[in-house]
Amino acid sequence: MDIRERIAKRVAKDLEDGDIVNLGIGMPTLVANYITEGIEVILQSENGFVRMGPAPEEGKEDPDIVNAGGVPVTVLEGAAYFDSATSFGIIRGGHVDATVLGALQVDQEGNLANWMIPGKLVPGMGGAMDLVVGAKKVILAMEHTAKGKPKILRSCTLPLTAKKEVDLIVTEMGVFEITPGGMYLREIASDTTVEKIKEVTEAEFIVDDNLITMED
Amino acid sequence: MDIRERIAKRVAKDLEDGDIVNLGIGMPTLVANYITEGIEVILQSENGFVRMGPAPEEGKEDPDIVNAGGVPVTVLEGAAYFDSATSFGIIRGGHVDATVLGALQVDQEGNLANWMIPGKLVPGMGGAMDLVVGAKKVILAMEHTAKGKPKILRSCTLPLTAKKEVDLIVTEMGVFEITPGGMYLREIASDTTVEKIKEVTEAEFIVDDNLITMED
Amino acid sequence: MSKVVSLEEALKFVKDGTTVMIPGFMGVGTPETLVDGLVDKKVKDLFLICTDTARPNVGIGKLIASGQIKKLYASHIGTNPETGKMMNAGLIDVTLIPQGTLAERIRAGGAGLGGFLTPTGVGTVVEEGKQKMALDGKEYLLELPLRADVALLRGSKVDKKGNVWYNAATRNFNTHMATAADVVIVEARELLEVGEIDPNNVMTPGIFVDYIVKGE
Amino acid sequence: MSKVVSLEEALKFVKDGTTVMIPGFMGVGTPETLVDGLVDKKVKDLFLICTDTARPNVGIGKLIASGQIKKLYASHIGTNPETGKMMNAGLIDVTLIPQGTLAERIRAGGAGLGGFLTPTGVGTVVEEGKQKMALDGKEYLLELPLRADVALLRGSKVDKKGNVWYNAATRNFNTHMATAADVVIVEARELLEVGEIDPNNVMTPGIFVDYIVKGE
Numbered sequence: 019m020d021i022r023e024r025i026a027k028r029v030a031k032d033l034e035d036g037d038i039v040n041l042g043i044g045m046p047t048l049v050a051n052y053i054t055e056g057i058e059v060i061l062q063s064e065n066g067f068v069r070m071g072p073a074p075e076e077g078k079e080d081p082d083i084v085n086a087g088g089v090p091v092t093v094l095e096g097a098a099y100f101d102s103a104t105s106f107g108i109i110r111g112g113h114v115d116a117t118v119l120g121a122l123q124v125d126q127e128g129n130l131a132n133w134m135i136p137g138k139l140v141p142g143m144g145g146a147m148d149l150v151v152g153a154k155k156v157i158l159a160m161e162h163t164a165k166g167k168p169k170i171l172r173s174c175t176l177p178l179t180a181k182k183e184v185d186l187i188v189t190e191m192g193v194f195e196i197t198p199g200g201m202y203l204r205e206i207a208s209d210t211t212v213e214k215i216k217e218v219t220e221a222e223f224i225v226d227d228n229l230i231t232m233e234d
Numbered sequence: 235m236d237i238r239e240r241i242a243k244r245v246a247k248d249l250e251d252g253d254i255v256n257l258g259i260g261m262p263t264l265v266a267n268y269i270t271e272g273i274e275v276i277l278q279s280e281n282g283f284v285r286m287g288p289a290p291e292e293g294k295e296d297p298d299i300v301n302a303g304g305v306p307v308t309v310l311e312g313a314a315y316f317d318s319a320t321s322f323g324i325i326r327g328g329h330v331d332a333t334v335l336g337a338l339q340v341d342q343e344g345n346l347a348n349w350m351i352p353g354k355l356v357p358g359m360g361g362a363m364d365l366v367v368g369a370k371k372v373i374l375a376m377e378h379t380a381k382g383k384p385k386i387l388r389s390c391t392l393p394l395t396a397k398k399e400v401d402l403i404v405t406e407m408g409v410f411e412i413t414p415g416g417m418y419l420r421e422i423a424s425d426t427t428v429e430k431i432k433e434v435t436e437a438e439f440i441v442d443d444n445l446i447t448m449e450d
Numbered sequence: 451m452s453k454v455v456s457l458e459e460a461l462k463f464v465k466d467g468t469t470v471m472i473p474g475f476m477g478v479g480t481p482e483t484l485v486d487g488l489v490d491k492k493v494k495d496l497f498l499i500c501t502d503t504a505r506p507n508v509g510i511g512k513l514i515a516s517g518q519i520k521k522l523y524a525s526h527i528g529t530n531p532e533t534g535k536m537m538n539a540g541l542i543d544v545t546l547i548p549q550g551t552l553a554e555r556i557r558a559g560g561a562g563l564g565g566f567l568t569p570t571g572v573g574t575v576v577e578e579g580k581q582k583m584a585l586d587g588k589e590y591l592l593e594l595p596l597r598a599d600v601a602l603l604r605g606s607k608v609d610k611k612g613n614v615w616y617n618a619a620t621r622n623f624n625t626h627m628a629t630a631a632d633v634v635i636v637e638a639r640e641l642l643e644v645g646e647i648d649p650n651n652v653m654t655p656g657i658f659v660d661y662i663v664k665g666e
Numbered sequence: 667m668s669k670v671v672s673l674e675e676a677l678k679f680v681k682d683g684t685t686v687m688i689p690g691f692m693g694v695g696t697p698e699t700l701v702d703g704l705v706d707k708k709v710k711d712l713f714l715i716c717t718d719t720a721r722p723n724v725g726i727g728k729l730i731a732s733g734q735i736k737k738l739y740a741s742h743i744g745t746n747p748e749t750g751k752m753m754n755a756g757l758i759d760v761t762l763i764p765q766g767t768l769a770e771r772i773r774a775g776g777a778g779l780g781g782f783l784t785p786t787g788v789g790t791v792v793e794e795g796k797q798k799m800a801l802d803g804k805e806y807l808l809e810l811p812l813r814a815d816v817a818l819l820r821g822s823k824v825d826k827k828g829n830v831w832y833n834a835a836t837r838n839f840n841t842h843m844a845t846a847a848d849v850v851i852v853e854a855r856e857l858l859e860v861g862e863i864d865p866n867n868v869m870t871p872g873i874f875v876d877y878i879v880k881g882e
Contacts, residue, residue, distance in 0.1 A: 309865060312865075329873060329874065
């Protein structure tokens with residue numbers, strides 16, 4: 019299993035029956051493939067609907083139904099469409115149980131930077147700032163490093179998406195939880211060690227006394 | 235023609251083709267009977283629709299369709315229903331061209347009191363405060379006096395509905411316009427005189443040089 | 451897990467002292483079965499948020515008559531003389547709120563907004579105790595969000611996932627209250643299978659609805 | 667007077683320097699016929715308010731490519747490299763706004779609100795130059811309303827009085843923009859007779875719509 023799949027699979031375990039979840043574009047989208055069987059997770063698409071379904075069969079794309087990445091999707095039975103103010107009312111109002119997003123940087127305080135690199139990449143925040151502030155739980159699904167450089171820092175250096183809103187960080191090396199008492203390493207991948215994680219993590223973290231081995 | 239009908243008829247002359255109008259309960263409701271033939275005035279009901287029609291035939295009342303007074307009405311072709319925040323967005327956002335309301339008191343500054351008499355009558359403002367602030371034109375349809383006592387005052391003594399928002403006052407004796415330069419008597423009923431109006435009007439007003447005789 | 455429950459099960463969330471939102475304009479759009487259930491249950495000291503108290507023995511009027519309301523936020527109480535009497539006797543603590551402001555405060559409560567600026571009420575008793583701000587030469591009041599423990603709604607058509615469609619003027623405060631309470635219970639005038647409401651025409655997405663009670 | 671006009675007649679309201687709102691999420695919900703009309707008309711120095719600039723040669727992307735935009739408010743420009751290039755070259759003055767804040771600012775512009783408090787953007791560059799307020803221990807930014815000279819919308823079904831119904835995810839910013847511009851023009855994908863849209867399911871009431879252009 020490649021590391022993206024491993025990360026997506028682990029994130030999916032954090033989703034519970036009945037949860038309303040917004041998945042960011044890219045790796046977070048893969049989470050939908052690993053949702054625990056028998057539970058119902060309702061996907062929200064911030065461009066205006068709930069109960070998003072899988073991609074349509076080729077040739078059956080409906081140009082009026084795309085996800086937040088502009089990619090054709092379907093809706094499941096019981097779906098509902100709405101306008102953007104309603105959609106972000108759902109997000110900002112705390113009606114989304116979890117959002118799964120990527121990150122450029124995250125720090126031990128739970129600060130997140132995932133929307134711009136000054137002078138280089140200025141795509142805009144889109145709905146990310148609302149999602150990170152509004153969702154009850156913010157889960158990052160991210161590779162542990164970027165070209166070998168730490169992305170989990172003591173303090174973000176890039177412009178923030180939101181302050182102190184991140185709850186969980188899932189990488190191919192482990193799972194971190196950010197709490198008022200500090201950042202904890204809760205789970206560790208079977209193919210690494212705490213020492214190796216420390217080498218590629220700038221942030222200070224506490225190793226959970228009951229450190230669990232992450233599923234491959 | 236009784237004085238209520240005279241007032242309603244005169245108010246109707248101020249409504250133009252395509253105007254979106256909210257009529258308050260009581261005398262203002264009568265205005266709908268006198269709209270100039272050949273023009274289209276769209277009635278808004280603040281409980282949630284536009285293109286309100288006349289009362290239904292007896293026995294054909296729909297319990298789901300009532301006006302802002304709770305009285306069964308109909309809707310015309312091309313109507314639209316909406317929720318209360320949208321309805322008051324229409325009102326507050328300046329999308330209503332005119333509102334016609336009754337008054338307990340009005341003064342020469344355009345201040346209006348029409349929602350409570352402390353210790354006596356405390357019905358609540360309902361939608362009146364939003365309407366008076368939001369409508370482009372505020373027209374009062376009112377009897378000139380209450381039991382012989384002036385209602386058009388130098389300064390309102392009852393709790394206000396809104397400050398300096400009234401544009402036009404139509405009574406059985408005449409028509410007043412409130413302008414930044416003062417209150418003007420623009421029209422006078424054929425069965426009265428300026429002197430008689432002065433006797434029952436506490437407010438100071440300027441008599442228009444081109445005073446027009448009001449239609450009976 | 452089915453959202454469809456018995457009246458008794460649904461109303462277990464309303465206890466003495468609970469804050470309850472109930473929609474309806476002069477009874478139109480009010481969940482009569484749920485209101486009757488509250489009357490039968492004899493819970494007391496309720497804090498009720500609604501736009502009007504209808505008439506004696508109509509809709510919310512029943513809860514006034516039964517003496518179950520300790521505190522009331524409403525825009526209009528004039529059509530129910532009981533409310534005024536009980537207010538004057540010190541039995542109900544009444545706060546009157548302009549109707550558009552009330553709708554917007556509930557919407558803000560559901561949408562995670564900290565408040566909003568409205569021109570409604572400036573220069574009236576409504577501004578007492580509120581922060582005033584001038585922007586571009588216009589004065590506004592800062593109004594704060596409202597939320598409740600429980601919202602009791604009335605859907606004309608409700609599917610088993612809780613998607614709701616409201617007929618005609620029954621919509622009024624239903625859509626906003628659906629977003630602004632910890633527990634949302636809908637009385638279904640007509641209970642449908644999932645998929646029977648076009649996802650485009652859903653007015654309250656099922657994600658807001660916790661429980662459904664079949665109305666009579 | 668019919669609201670149905672030619673493309674040329676409708677677009678006479680868009681001149682050099684006009685502020686224009688155009689809905690659409692990655693092109694979905696964007697009025698392609700009206701956008702093509704603007705490109706053909708070669709009006710320049712437009713101030714465009716939209717949520718994203720789609721892709722080159724899709725929806726709003728066409729107006730970027732043609733160099734007609736001088737000032738841009740958007741939440742996301744990352745999918746259209748042209749926008750970033752022109753921004754970096756100083757050809758377009760871009761302001762990035764969180765998507766939920768943008769939707770709410772437009773809604774406020776249409777609903778007569780002076781502003782609103784949102785937690786989105788607190789602690790980020792978005793807060794620069796904005797008033798911050800703390801309420802109940804939580805920080806908010808005061809965001810101000812947005813309006814435009816002209817809004818160009820796309821209705822899936824439009825009747826001849828201007829009532830609009832939007833299909834699926836095309837709704838997004840259409841409903842808000844309909845309320846917040848001096849002149850509102852709708853491109854009708856399907857043009858219907860009055861009465862063909864159920865008044866309950868109208869998403870933009872015809873009172874907001876000034877002109878209708880039949881789309882291709």
